[in-house]
Amino acid sequence: MRLSSLARISLGIMLATVLAFLVAPTSQARPAAAAETAVQPLASGTVSVYPPIQGASTWDRFGQTPPSSHHRVFSNWGYLNDWSVDIYRNPGGTVVSPFGTTTSTGQPVAVRVVTVAAGCATGNLADGGYRIGLEATNANTGEVIARADVMHVDNKPAGITVGATVGPWTKLGETGRFRYSSCYQVNGDTGAHIHLEVINRTRYSCYIGRSANTQLTDLTVIGRTGTQNTGPQQAC
Missing domain, CATH: 1.20.5 (Single alpha-helices involved in coiled-coils or other helix-helix interfaces)
Structure with a gap:
């Protein structure tokens, strides 16, 4: 060659x-x-998560839905939510935002509606009510901190639409009793509950570990967002 x-x-x-x-x-x-x-810590600090029900409610009433293992159904920003839990209240309880009004550094928190949809895959409200998705941001800087999905909401007011701003006591709807289905397996009013899911914008949020059937008030902290946990379904 x-x-x-x-x-x-x-x-x-x-x-x-x-x-x-x-x-x-x-x-x-x-x-x-x-x-x-x-992995960079949020400048806004952390935000407490409260029961999404005004007044008294019950954490994991029957011991079948602890956040350490309860199924997570919804996703935000392309990721499965960090943790979930069922919080019980007989039909007619007022459903509200689970986010606190200020961060651990004293920054004001703004909450807006980002999702309003039938919660069950069938698309039929009779099978499980509404899923209402909420986003918490630093009201001063606009920094997005976390989201929460509040599921099995009944009697949603007309004003709860995507883009609406809600306060800590704005009524999102009520706890309800829906027909028995693969999406909602409840017998009796004592089984009525809100399925709550929470996710951080970065890294992972956490829940406060509690025993089944623990009684809650609307001022009981049940979790925190803006934390930097290393994985999903972790206790704070």
Whole structure:
């Protein structure tokens, strides 16, 4: 083989290598950068999570829905929510936002509605009521802190629509009793409950560990968002 032919082959291999490097996808480097951003602590501090029911309610009444293992149904920002729990109240209880009004650093918290939909996959409200999704932000900076999905809501007011701003006692609806289905397996009014799911904007939120059938008030802290836990379904 002549020297000129070898030179052409070597040049061709070099050009092919350079071209392959230039067109190679860069997405593999993005998760690392995103992870570095995610672990930065929130400037806003943490936000307490309260029962999404005004007045008295019951945590995991029958011992079947602890947040350490209870199923998580919904996702936000492309991720399955961090933890979930069922909080019980007979039909007719007023459902409210679970987010506190200020952060641990004293920043005001604003809450807006981001989702209003039938909670069950059938799309039929009779099977399980509404899912109302809420987003908590730092009202001063606009920093997004967390979201919560409040499920099995009955008698939703007309004003609870996507984009609406809600306060801590704004009525989102009521606890209700729905027909028995694969989505809602409840017998009797004592089984009526709100299925609550919570997720941080970065890293993971946490719940306060409690025994089954613990009695709650609307001022009982049941979890925290804006925390930097290392995984889902972790206690604070």
